[in-house]
Amino acid sequence: VQLVESGGGLVQTGGSLRLSCAASGRSFSSYHAGWFRQAPGKEREFVSAITWSGDNTYYTDSVKGRFTISRDNSKNTVYLQMNSLKPEDTAVYYCVGDRGVKASGWDTLDPSSYGYLEVWGQGTLVTVSS
Numbered sequence: 001v002q003l004v005e006s007g008g009g010l011v012q013t014g015g016s017l018r019l020s021c022a023a024s025g026r027s028f029s030s031y032h033a034g035w036f037r038q039a040p041g042k043e044r045e046f047v048s049a050i051t052w053s054g055d056n057t058y059y060t061d062s063v064k065g066r067f068t069i070s071r072d073n074s075k076n077t078v079y080l081q082m083n084s085l086k087p088e089d090t091a092v093y094y095c096v097g098d099r100g101v102k103a104s105g106w107d108t109l110d111p112s113s114y115g116y117l118e119v120w121g122q123g124t125l126v127t128v129s130s
Helices: 103-108 110-115
Strands: 003-004 007-010 017-024 032-038 045-050 057-059 067-072 076-083 091-098 124-129
Touching: 003 091, 003 103, 007 076, 017 091, 017 124, 032 076, 032 103, 045 067, 045 076, 045 091, 045 103, 057 067
Parallel strands: 007 124
Antiparallel strands: 003 017, 017 076, 032 045, 032 091, 045 057, 067 076, 091 124
16 A cells, blocks of 8 residues: 655644545555654653544644544545644645554654554645644
């Protein structure tokens, strides 16, 4: 499966963006999915995850109440709705999929283990201006 992110761009503080992650090559419905981000000069970090069914979602503390992850398995697409954006949300956002590692555990993965997640997109840049 291949993942392609879209929806990034430049937005002012307090604004909103919706990222999309389109999967191709095979059905994405059996994959847990999520988003990671990497800010300039910083380590890549977990943002949010969703189970393959969409029944359960998980967020890092800094985005809770502002970001919402969702998926439409009929469209092979995962979304990240980002509201009340802050300059510290500026980063490249990566869509990720995996069939083995439980979505509930993605937030505790050591960054050195990120490479074990099955598939990554190329990333989309989100810039929040102050």
